[in-house]
Amino acid sequence: QVQLVESGGGLVQAGGSLRLSCAASGCTFSSYDMGWFRQAPGKEREFVAAISWSGSSTYYGDSVKGRFFISRDNAKNTMYLQMNSLKPEDTAVYYCAVHRGGSRYVSRNYAYWGQGTQVTVSS
Numbered sequence: 001q002v003q004l005v006e007s008g009g010g011l012v013q014a015g016g017s018l019r020l021s022c023a024a025s026g027c028t029f030s031s032y033d034m035g036w037f038r039q040a041p042g043k044e045r046e047f048v049a050a051i052s053w054s055g056s057s058t059y060y061g062d063s064v065k066g067r068f069f070i071s072r073d074n075a076k077n078t079m080y081l082q083m084n085s086l087k088p089e090d091t092a093v094y095y096c097a098v099h100r101g102g103s104r105y106v107s108r109n110y111a112y113w114g115q116g117t118q119v120t121v122s123s
Contacts, residue, residue, distance in 0.1 A: 001026045002024065002025075002026045002027040002098060002111075002112040003024070003025045003026050003112070003114075004022055004023070004024055004096050004097065004098070004112055004113065004114035005022070005023045005025075005114055005115070006020060006021065006022050006094060006095065006096055006114045006115065006116055006117040007020070007021050007023070007117055008020040008021050008117060009093075009094060009117030009118045009119045009120075010118075010119070010120070011120045011121075011122065012086055012119075012120070012121055012122070013121070013122050014086060014087055014088055014121055014122065014123050015085060015086065016086050016121070017082070017083060017084045017085075017086065018083045018086065018119060019080055019081065019082050019083070020036070020080065020081040020083065020094055020096075020117060020119075021078055021079070021080055022034070022036070022078065022079040022080070022081075022096030022114060023076075023077060023078050024077045024078070024079070025077065027098075027112075029074060029077040029078075030053060030054075030074035031053055032053055032098045032099065033050065033051065033052050033053050033098075033099035033104070034050065034051055034053075034072065034079050034096060034097070034098060034099060035047070035048075035049065035050035035051070035096070035097055035098075035099050035104060035110055036048040036049045036050070036070060036079075036081050036094060036095070036096055037094070037095050037096075037097065037107055037110070038090075038092035038093065038094045038095070038119075039092055039093050039095070039116075040091060040092040040093075043092075045095070045107045046061065046063075046092075047061045047104070047105045047106070047107070048060070048061050048064055048068065048081065048094070049061065049064065049068055049069075049070040049081060050070070050099060050104040050105075051070045051071070051072055051079065053074075055071065055072050055074070058070050058071075059104050059105075061105075063089075064083075064090075067083065067084050067085045067086075068081060068082065068083050068084070069081070069082040069084075070082075079096060081094070083119070086119075086121045087121060088121045088122065088123045089121075090119060090121050091119060091120050091121050092118075092119060093116040093117065093118050093119075094116060094117050094118075094119055095113050095114055095116045096113075096114050097110035097111060097112060097113045097114070098110060098111050098112045
């Protein structure tokens with residue numbers, strides 16, 4: 001059974017950086033395209049970034065382009081999200097998931113969601 005565990009969240013001041021990790025088990029991680037989403041209180045789950053199985057292709061939501069960077073280490077079964085120049089509006093629970101096909105930008109096309117990690121950016 002596929003399990004995804006996010007970590008690395010926390011409290012940071014605006015302008016700071018955090019790196020999130022998504023550790024996978026129970027699957028052939030290197031076969032899967034993966035993605036990061038986030039959800040703030042009272043808002044819908046929002047696409048953040050996605051990466052192909054090889055890591056050669058990456059995709060970003062407009063609100064994080066140029067500030068966030070997605071990567072993966074298939075030898076470690078882990079995906080990362082480097083978040084720089086953080087803003088208070090980046091505050092949310094961040095989730096990783098496996099892309100099953102179709103649009104990469106839509107949460108319904110993902111499965112095996114982790115439990116999420118809280119990121120709070122203070123102004």
